[in-house]
Amino acid sequence: MPTVKMTKTIPTISVYSLTGCAGELLVILENLNKMLPYVRILSFPFAQSTNDDGPVDIAFIEGSVSNPHDLERLVSIRRRCKMLVALGNCAVWGCVQKGACSRFDAEQMRNQVYGEQSTIEVMPASRVEDHVKVDVKLSGCPIDSTQLLAVTASLLKDHLPYIPQKPVCLECKLKENPCILIEQNLPCLGPVTATGCGALCPSVGAPCYGCWGPSEEPQMEAMAQVLLEKGYRLNEVLTRLQAFGAPTELFSRLTSSQALVNPPDRSN
Numbered sequence: 001m002p003t004v005k006m007t008k009t010i011p012t013i014s015v016y017s018l019t020g021c022a023g024e025l026l027v028i029l030e031n032l033n034k035m036l037p038y039v040r041i042l043s044f045p046f047a048q049s050t051n052d053d054g055p056v057d058i059a060f061i062e063g064s065v066s067n068p069h070d071l072e073r074l075v076s077i078r079r080r081c082k083m084l085v086a087l088g089n090c091a092v093w094g095c096v097q098k099g100a101c102s103r104f105d106a107e108q109m110r111n112q113v114y115g116e117q118s119t120i121e122v123m124p125a126s127r128v129e130d131h132v133k134v135d136v137k138l139s140g141c142p143i144d145s146t147q148l149l150a151v152t153a154s155l156l157k158d159h160l161p162y163i164p165q166k167p168v169c170l171e172c173k174l175k176e177n178p179c180i181l182i183e184q185n186l187p188c189l190g191p192v193t194a195t196g197c198g199a200l201c202p203s204v205g206a207p208c209y210g211c212w213g214p215s216e217e218p219q220m221e222a223m224a225q226v227l228l229e230k231g232y233r234l235n236e237v238l239t240r241l242q243a244f245g246a247p248t249e250l251f252s253r254l255t256s257s258q259a260l261v262n263p264p265d266r267s268n
């Protein structure tokens with residue numbers, strides 16, 4: 001019987017968290033039995049007590065950069081990995097903490113939570129790609145396990161994965177959901193939010209609040225205009241759009257736009 005000669009060694013992965021809620025870590029943990037035949041885990045401090053923080057093929061990172069320690073770790077991880085995958089809205093878009101930091105001072109928020117005497121170091125929350133090269137961005141809050149496994153399989157074949165960024169509305173249409181933005185005037189952000197969740201919220205009658213982050217070419221001004229015309233206040237609209245990753249510069253554009261500040265009177 002011919003002997004099979006194995007030439008490739010099993011790829012290695014490490015899983016790290018910056019400032020986040022561990023949602024992505026839990027998704028990886030839940031799917032570990034599907035990944036383990038194909039990868040060897042070097043470091044996963046959330047799940048194992050013995051970790052090897054040396055060179056690694058793929059580093060998965062969740063969380064935003066919200067303090068100097070996050071930044072130091074991120075730069076060190078980038079130096080040690082061949083491919084870096086940013087996982088989840090915090091890592092890819094900065095999530096609610098970046099939204100909050102674009103409106104309020106990070107140190108003032110820290111003092112409100114931990115008191116004036118707090119010495120915890122903070123910095124305005126930012127995305128992973130604001131500091132280092134990111135090879136793959138997989139958003140979600142938390143990420144979808146099917147997308148995680150597809151991205152991992154693709155990287156193991158040395159392919160950069162294609163991750164669709166079409167709007168949630170597309171998934172809604174495929175499910176033949178009635179549109180709650182049009183029919184119920186609910187503030188659904190599906191038109192400007194990337195797919196991946198299967199239109200979870202609109203499918204149960206709740207408006208999408210944008211947790212997957214912006215879709216490709218999101219028409220944020222048009223979305224804001226629609227919500228203002230439905231009677232939502234500018235501050236509400238901005239807060240909603242800002243929560244999960246609309247670009248900060250959008251807000252100066254929106255707040256300075258006279259058309260948005262003074263939406264047309266459609267009462268006649």
Ligand code: SF4
Pocket residue numbers: 168169170172173177178179180181182188189190191199202208
């Ligand atoms: S309910 Fe929301 S996601 Fe669904 S089609 Fe309407 S706007 Fe789009």
Ligand code: SF4
Pocket residue numbers: 168193194197198199200201202207208209210211212213
């Ligand atoms: S519908 Fe919107 S808010 Fe709900 S899970 Fe999907 S992307 Fe997130």
